[in-house]
Amino acid sequence: MSDTITPGTRAATIRDVAALAGVSIGTASKALNGRGKLRPETRERVAAAARQLGFQPNTLARGLLRGRTFTVGLVTSDSFGRFSIPVMLGAEDALGAGQISVFMCDTRDDPIRERHQVQTLLARRVDGILVTGRRTEPRPSIGTDLPVPVVYAMTQSADPNDFSVIPDDIGGGELAVRHLLATGRTRIGHITGPQRFLAARQRADGMAKVLDDAGLQAAGGAAFFGEWSEEWGRQGADILLRTQPDVDAIFCGADQIARGVAETLRERGRRIPDDVAVIGFDNWEAMALGSRPPLTTVDMNLHKVGRVAADHLLAAIGGQPIGGGVEEVECELVLRESTGPISQPLTPDPND
């Protein structure tokens, strides 16, 4: 309409491009999207105009038209903490490949806020929603009959009709303890987080299962549940050493705990790993590498958890129905020095 355009660069529309190239809007659209029958020369003229104007097609208009926005919402209740971030990055990897942008929402653990954010996402017509969080107990579903698919990652919906991707904590516990057994330990204690955390119980279950198969029992009779803190690691190790002085390995439910355990062991004169092996959980590098010696630990593959969840969401968006259920992603053992000498690290044998 008016020729007086604000000094600040104003985003060009396809109308501007068409005018500059001397064609109609429809033709410009076809030229830019490689559709229709056009002379190569015309296509090039439109492309040049678009380049000159720095044209970027307005995604809103496109979304309105096609009924797909190529966006998803990411709702987290972990304040984007240590756990949800790798998940998020994994998801972004999977989604970014499909040109999908991510709206992030932090619920601050407030259900009201969460409901509101889901409403907002729906108003923005996201194509799907990813819910992530800190893994405690299964959480209430964010909505049973939403118009878009939903996938839970690193947290689990209480509604069996929802689909969740979580780490295999039982398997992680098994992995850790199998490694300890394989390196000759038999008097193995377990110091871990609060019992109300499903993850803590499952890791302990995994441990119990492997010990049981080997005809053994946990040192101290059962897992020591406490907190996810170094301080508890120190206390727990203290108790364990007093009641089970002959313990030769400690499996910890978190790297923070392992770190506290390691400190107490050293102060009590136990050498790691010679006298007592220590193994952590999470592979939180700042903790695991800062510890002395560096911690062998179980990595939950959170990046993969995020990627798998996003892949499922993409499939669902693409129309492939997802039933309810849970998919577990395997954990991985990361070997460092707290459980024994590293046998020939990654460098290949020069004689080979």
Added chain:
Amino acid sequence: MSDTITPGTRAATIRDVAALAGVSIGTASKALNGRGKLRPETRERVAAAARQLGFQPNTLARGLLRGRTFTVGLVTSDSFGRFSIPVMLGAEDALGAGQISVFMCDTRDDPIRERHQVQTLLARRVDGILVTGRRTEPRPSIGTDLPVPVVYAMTQSADPNDFSVIPDDIGGGELAVRHLLATGRTRIGHITGPQRFLAARQRADGMAKVLDDAGLQAAGGAAFFGEWSEEWGRQGADILLRTQPDVDAIFCGADQIARGVAETLRERGRRIPDDVAVIGFDNWEAMALGSRPPLTTVDMNLHKVGRVAADHLLAAIGGQPIGGGVEEVECELVLRESTGPISQPLTPDPND
């Protein structure tokens, strides 16, 4: 057009609401937005219809029309790490109040990827862009003549026409050392990160300034630059203790370093804080609280950095022009036991 609607709940449009309420589309819009002249009875009828259908106005259409999307892009090069997350949450606080949603983009430190993401954001017609990063190091501008305002937070644009919000690292260094002087320390060493980091140099500058004013000098003559790691903290403390055995305080450029320093001090038989006071930087709670004793440290107020940056961005979106420049947010000292007994913590004196 067709009456055969897919079984899956389909988002209701204002047309459905209008039909159900028996009014025209325009009237429905006015009723829902409190505009125009309508009978209260009609308004209520429309509202009821909207409630019944779970109507959420399509934000795409609205954005298309009004030229504002109520979204901003958040571009980070920190992989949403320890520093950018508090910034992000602060920003979300400020933006959420204005009903603004956030697109998150992680550049993975790849300039190509970054350019691409900025293009995508512009195509999505965000109202503004927030750029955040790991450290305050000046970085290349994301674009000099973008059609939307840009604010940098916790990172700094090399272009003086851009606006950046960063923590006041010099002030943080001053704060730390002034506290040490106030508690009677005079032989103060400084162990910190790599010299190529502006933040490291500025913290050292703040320290030097305060010492200078007091007629003192750093123990060891100057700051010990190294790495942001516990290992370097241990090494650095070792060196410092050998060359300056009478040191009575160590200011560390990061909590990780402080933690390593504290460990070495204890192993060399120095009591903290009685013989040597230790002070960290970052207030990374997992580190600061796990250390023994818990670390006094400098908190960069990252949440506030994010909030302030977002406030500026909002103002700019609202039309208020921002010039280039840098705004610094004050640091804050968090007192814990590594610099002396906590004098009557937060609980008020019962005799008062």
Added chain:
DNA sequence: GCCAGACAGGAATAGGTTTTCCTTAATCGC
């Protein structure tokens, strides 16, 4: 020379909302 078909590009529509302008009916003032 005329018709069929290909070729190049234009016109129009849809998508959902907001806003401006209009229409209709009712009320007021004299």
Added chain:
DNA sequence: GCGATTAAGGAAAACCTATTCCTGTCTGGC
């Protein structure tokens, strides 16, 4: 009782793009 004003709500344009359908022109075949 009649013109003028107000109340209540409808019709249509605008935002920007992709697509479908349509028009006009040119070429080739007979």
